[in-house]
Amino acid sequence: MSRLLLFLRRLPRQLWFRVVALSLFSLLALAMAPLMTPFLSDDLSDRFGREAVLPVLTILASGMLAVTTFSLNVMVSAYRTASSTATPRVYRLLLEDTVTQSVLATFTGGFVYALSAIILFRAKVYTPEAAVIVFGLTVLMVVLIVIAILRWIDHLSDLGSMDHTLRLIETRSRDSLQARKTTPCLGGRCHTGAEVPEGPPIPAARSGFVRVIDMAAINARAQDADVDVYLTRLPGEFVLRGRPLAIAPQADDDFCQAISELVDIGDVRSFEQDPTFGLTLLAETAQRALSPGVNDPGTAIEVMGRIERLLWETLPEDTDARDDDARFARVHLAPVTAAALLKASFPPIARCAKEAPEVLAWMDKALTALEHHPNAEMPGAVQDLRKSLLG
Template sequence: MIEKILLHLGRIARQLWFRVVLISLFSVLALLLAPLAKPWLPDNLSKEFGREAVLPVLTILASGMLAVTTFSLNVMVSAYRTAASMATPRVYRLLLEDTVTHRVLATFVSGFIYSLSGVILFRAGYFTPEGAFVVFGLTVIVVVLIVGAILRWIDHLSGLGSMDHTLRLIEGRTRASLRARLDKPCLGGLCARKGNKPSDAVDIPAAKSGFVRYAGLSRLNELADEAGTQITLARAPGEYILRGQPVAWATAGDNDFCKAASAAIDIGDVRSFDQDPSFGLTLLAETAQRALSPGVNDPGTAVEVMGRLERLLWENMPADETSRTREPAYPNVSVPPVTARHLLNCAFPPIARCGSDSPSVMRWMEKSLDSLGGHPNPDMAEAAKEMCKELRDGNWG
């Protein structure tokens, strides 16, 4: 349960509104605590830098920040739509998690709320002279933060929505997901061959239809340990399942056990990067496919995408099935591993089907597969060699 709560909290923390609300609450809280300033502050400072000094600044901020925030939101939405139209529509959800944009917009919105709240509290006579001086100091800090955010925003806008920025974003998230699998090849559980249903196993049905997004192995291991059984995932994260189909199997278990185990597996309408390293490879391949469409006809972007795919697979290949020597953290749960062949299938064949008429694209793909054929991971090397042979034989048409 704790694992699932942390998962949802992590997803909330990556949303724009969370940072906006959090920073805005801090700004309002600072205003409310300002009257608690001790009366030992010098009287001359309280008079010179009090209400008359800070109120005009707050008024300017209140009016200016609203316009800046509205303009920035329009720019953000336009840039994200442009990126989604150039790359793939599924990248829009990833762009919405851009931390730089979150920090900048949170600064703008919280600056507006801070200044507006300050004006209201001043008009209501809430602040003492000492409190007004504290508000003046806080306002100076807010102005410095806003200026810094504007400079950061200007620099960020130079690439926001561009193809380079979008590809870097996808590659970064994909790299993080692949490296997570390097640390936990089978998510910390035992490795099981895909589709290998244990004999006399009990089906654990999916609670809803959608993509398997996250399997809470800690909770599943706890349930299996209490029931004295072994759980095997039938569908790995990233796969689609219909309600009632077996999402996992257990060697034994009653109806309550199956419901509790099913609740530990998160299923949603869209895929997630959390435990699905192939999702990022799919997004990169879709971007290359869009670039190779007749309406765009941009083989250069497809070549760049393949360079990123080659780099990701060379540097971040999860351990193969024959080299899993780590002690599993969750010995009561078995998970199908991410195979080298599956990763390659997500990356190159879709591009080959759309780029078969582009000699430069196909030459680069053959070179990439040749390079991956020398990968130190034997599974990756073998899968790349097989795929390169299929490409030369024309089996992807």
């Protein structure tokens, strides 16, 4: 995943992007209205002219401002509730809710459209024929707003609930796990820690979590320099500035510096290349449910059911990495093991479930089921985890 692709994937998930895009589209439609007047007949301007559209625009301008403000308050309140009942780290995931973003963008775009149209009418920019076009655009905007209100009403019944939060985490976790199932080593060659040769280390450019590794760019630079790069830090791991990110045998300082800049390091973890992050969020939600102040073992059991389903359906059956299929043959990194996925999922829940025997019983049942997974690593990883957790 290149930096440009990463930016393009993250951009539509930002609330401001949809709001700005729809607002600009509304202004563009108003600007093009005078250009469409030659296609109109003269009698339409008498029926659908300035006097017909101005009252509707006034209602939209005043109503959409109030609706947008109210919807923002509801959104923030629902997201804070979800963060307090599940895990604080889910707040960033909730901000990427596309339904909420689309609804708020429609409300804001309607307000910008109506207010701009009123200003243009008062400035006498529109001819009687152009007013007919504005009337048609206004009718279209009203239809979009009504659809947005219906979507918002339906979405509010679920927004901020535990079911919605868990479903959102599970969906993003499934996408990340499925991506690793397809490319277990992010398209590079897989290695174990013992296979990493000695060589000059590539230091981290800053302290934080490894978020995204630009495999294509690293492979291109490694091919040009005729050097192999062995990554020692996986996405989701924390690294300090100056500490080794990778090893590049026979590489010079300029090459190491260039490779270091191709690893995105941030303050928080992300889902793009980190399959354990979603499992960590699910485990944290179960921990919150098992806290003495909440005491909700049912939610912890539901979380373990989702974790069990994710691991069963997304863990690859074949654990042998085929180096012949590696798209980035010059880049080597370790695959995410079954033991690492289990470690991110069940131990945090087990530590908080000492006083909840029904939760521990369900965990034992889940581990027994996963022990029969066709993945060759899973049975041994389950047995080791059961010994350390359940005795």
